[in-house]
Amino acid sequence: MEKYRSILLRNTVKDNNVSNIVDRFDKSTGKWKDLNYQDSDKTGWDPTTHIYRTSYLSYAFFDEHSDYYKDDQLVNIINLSLDHWLNENYENRNWFPMQVSIPRSLLNTAILLGDKITQANYQNILDYASKVKIYKAGANLIWLADNVLHYALLVGDENKAKEAIAQIVNEIQIGAPSGIQKDYSFYHHKERLQQFSYGGAYLKISARIAWELDGTSFALPQEKVDILRKFLTEGMWWMARGEYTVPPTIDRACSRKDALKGTVSIETVNFLKDLDPENPAPYESILKSLTSPLPITPKGSRAFYKSDILTHHSENGSFFIKMLSDRNLPAESINGENSKGKFMNYGNTYFLKNGKEYYNLMPFWNWNFLPGFTYVKETEAYNRHPFTGSLSADGMGVAVMDYELEDKDGNRALSAQKSWFTYKNVMIAMVSNLQSSKGESTTSLDQSLWAGWVKSGEKVFPTSGDYDITNEGWVYHDGFSYGSTSAKKFGVNLSNTKASWGDINIKYKGEAPSQKKVFLPYIKHDSDNFDYYVANVPSLEAADNLHQQPFWKILSNSADLQAIEFNDGIIAGVIWTPNKEMKVGKLTVTSDVPVYFIKSSSGLTLTTPNPAHKNFNITVNGQRHQIKNNFLKGTLLPF
Template sequence: MKRIILSLAFIFIGQIFLYASDIQKCKQQIIDWHLSSIFSDEGLTDEIIALTDSGSYIDLSVKELFLNIRLPEQMIYHWVETQTENGYWRDIDYRDKNPSGWAPSFHVMRLFHLAKAYQSQQMSTYHSDKVLAAYIRGLRFWVSFTLTCPNWWYTEIGVNKMLGPALLLMENLLPEDLKIQGVEQLNRSKIGMSGQNRVWLAGNVVYRALLQNDEILLKEARDVILSEIYITTKEGLQPDYSYHQHGPQLQFGNYGLAYALSMTYWTRAFRNTQFSFPDEKIRIVGNYILNGLNKVVWGGYMDYSACGRQFFKNAQRGKALALAQSLADMSVVTDTVSAQVYKIAYRNILIPPSSVARVEGTMAFYRSDMLVSKVGDAYFSVRLASPWSIATEAGNGENLKGYYMGEGVTSYMRNGSEYENIFPFWNWRRLPGITVPDDTIPLPLLTWDGYRNDSTFAGVLSSGTAGVAAMILGRDGVSGNKGYFILGNRMFCLGNSLQTQAGQSLITTINSTYLEGGMRWRTGNNKMDRVDDDFSAYIRKPVILEHNGWRYYITENQTLNVAIAPSQGSWHEIARFYADKVKQDTLFTVTLNNDSGKYEYMVMPANDNNQEIDYSQVKITNTPLVQLVEDIKDGTVCGVCYRPGLFPLKKSLLKVRYISLSGQALFILQKEKDGGLKISLSDPTRRQKSISIGFSGRYKNGLYDKRKNITFFEVEFPQGDKAGKEVSVFIKR
């Protein structure tokens, strides 16, 4: 009996030591994370200081870049020298009540960087008595007051998210009374709320648990964070690896980026301890980062249409760099082979796109109505709105002009910076890809509810190498069919049946971006000429425009408008918290008048050798019944069927003379290596159970109608939460 009791005592004591050891390991891993910096190691410190406006950036994911660098020593010493004897700084307004960018939070940010500077061996401030004294004075000042922001987020999340690591970094140097007071400040964060707010709050509780060596509280908070790693069709991580918040609304660059940063941070903090996240959960996070977030980043910039409502200064660059941190974290917590994939991904964000080999293909985020293509040296994307997906939202004085962000917005990137900080200068009725009334009425202001397209036809489809996106407009009395077709490094944009109930003129924007160098153009077989001025003309022959590495092919019998002009604007018109200061830049904007009710154009990279486009290798059908793009060279056919029918193919290499569909669908028809055919389909109505598709000729495993010479196949569409997802069928003669 004594031996049993003694053995149990040893087990109990061993368990205590195990907990204590794991707690210390978690502390050290958090400290090591904050003392390291992939950005400073890559020489990006100055860029990040400028990009985040020395840490005053409004978006937390980008703001934290400022926390993830080693600041120049002169900045640290400046704070040491300008701090008062009572521990505060005169340039901080401690009475500020601004709900955005709360000024007192900068006091805690400085405490964090003082702690980091003191403990960083790479800096001359390492173990500096002056830096330590400034930190202690500043902390005593902070804990002596209970400052509260009108925005609960700063009080319960934002401030403690910096204070926790600032205390852990200096824990062994803190007087006991000061440590207790610091922990009391952290106690303002309680586990609660939902989604990413719940993760942030639980993370702050982790800091408190570590400082108190409380393994029970630590496990409770860790379990809350872990519980948010799952795939759902409600708010959160979606089955297609997009991310929703505030309803079925794509939030890659906002809440979705914060989610990724939190999960990879805590995965590193808890690794190789009993609190480690299970491999299955780590894989979910990794797949989301690689197959979701990373797909909307190109050349070190995030697609502007993936940034949610946050059309902020430096948003595209800042959000991409933040993702690089998350990718770097994943490279540490996964196996050797996978680690290399993550390292390549974050290096691709930090180096110019011209030096990166990319063969990724086309991705359809069917849960969020977004199509993305990354092929060769070009990036394309399309964003739609529908009854089942919210285009965007406005709130907190942000996104004041995003009324048309879901009307088929397109993005074209080669160097990545094509749209960076363009938002004040844009005419937001001329967003790339949209078709809207040609008027100057002030744009309505959206709310937190955002908006959806009233039409019940919208969807995206990808076969991996080709893609289709389409919608029927149904908002503010505007109607019509809009289709987008990606084949290799080309995007074809088609519209028809465009009209308004009020009889207004409609205009479609091909692109609107910064003027870089000059524009060249030609009609017919004429030579390319440089153009430096605006022009508008009805073109009877196809026109080719080239500007900043992009080539635009506009077919005949359309009214083409090219605007090359200065544009003035203020960031205050985009988000209220910016100063109302007017700035100016010069834009290049290409539009088409839609008086005929239709349009047709193609966008592709312009080759350095100015190789001509052989448009005869592509056949276009653009009618109210169907839109087809047939690539005669490789046989791929991309289509949108708006109404059931039998549709001829013009010159198909697939030896299919015509195709029939019994319902509405997006489809891609391609030839397989074994000579068979692959047909990829999706249901843009999300209401059809199945569709009958027929091909001219006789095929195996189908129902052959000898009289019509058509083989029919019945294809079942995914249902329920998978409605709108791609389904593929393989057929052989």
């Protein structure tokens, strides 16, 4: 309890926020004048804000840097607000505020203020918190157990504390339906990637509780600390660039303000660093990454088979490719959140340098042209297929997606074979066998914050508009170049878009619209094959040089084979057609199932993502191999 109270005392406040809270409080009613106490929304419920403000005032009372430090008027307001709220017994249809956020805030206020709270309010807080039960799984269980643990410590119930700790320890595991997966991605609400939303809460609370318990007879076993460390270093760190991440890692939470700047806290890293003194290096790197102007990231590619995401980092840029197979579920649109996100995660690509490229941009998106998405008119839904996944080896990554869109009647609107290859500072995308029954399709190469000049060779596009750059073949913007030599039409749309957060999240309903500038390069194509690339480059000149002299060569982009070779000899590809001999550089390959592969100095690393293909056969240069498929990392054949 002393450790936990020391954590609460680290909370700081802004005096103007405290002043606004104090000024809006009605002492005669115990309510805040600007809150709607009849609100019934499941998200952004106003009575929850009442309790959050009460907690905030308790932090202000103990903040030595605040003008309100030890100001007894705050204690008076806190008690009056608790009198009202605890006696009214407000209820919401959503279990989370009732079982997690409200009990936690009430307990924190009681732990901080102690006997400064009236005896009646203190007892009412204990009575309220006593109703919390541990009955869920994953992050939800950790949230509930955290409340039960601190309630038990407040009332001196050792058995209840032991029960809560035991459930937390048991929940820190790998492979649970809701929780950390074998590749250190995080599932929540079934097979959905929720790395920094629910996964972030899971890590934050688990690490803090482990730190609280350290040095006691209830300390977490070392193997549990090891799991938390690997979740941070092999999962979290690879899905972020410093303190920023991208929408697919947080699912519907991307429709909340500031959500993309919420990867992992310095406090959480320090908790784990204290618990794990034998492994200081990764924590030091992550702490530097969170505080440095230029984020320090791991280098190379990492494939997350369980969650269908491939990430790639170089010193000056990061790429993220999110797919959907039939093993994963679409993004959520529940509780009034993410109301426009039905195409989210279906072959989306994101590119970060400073991390702010998509920060708070979600309301201003054209949701039919999400980054990387190929759209055709009348699209209403998509199909998920088994031959979709990713592979990484020797600093390189491959992602592949069997792509199919449907119209409102369930008929196929568009189909294609997509692949992405990440290496050094570039991502090359191939689209083959594109077939559309609805006419010309549009592939959005990106849709990010329009920041500064947009240039293509001698051309500069300083104002809003839709520009044709097919003849130039490339465009440079904010440290990234986008290029294609095979697009039927290559364009860039620059817009000053007006929107409101309330358009995508009910929590912000009624907010006035605002404007942001949006950069959207795109390719229009109706059939056949095309390719394009995105690269992080330091200058317009470097972008021009890369387009004129790429350091890769596309060997094939057909319905049978997509393959690429880089100047240093590394080769990667996707064999779509089984039992057909393919010529790939100096390799002749035949596989009895569709596969994707990376050929480097280490050998040939290959896999197929379909769970039905636990074993398959491949013939390379006349030699037949029986493969026991490693879905997580691929199988290495020495050559």
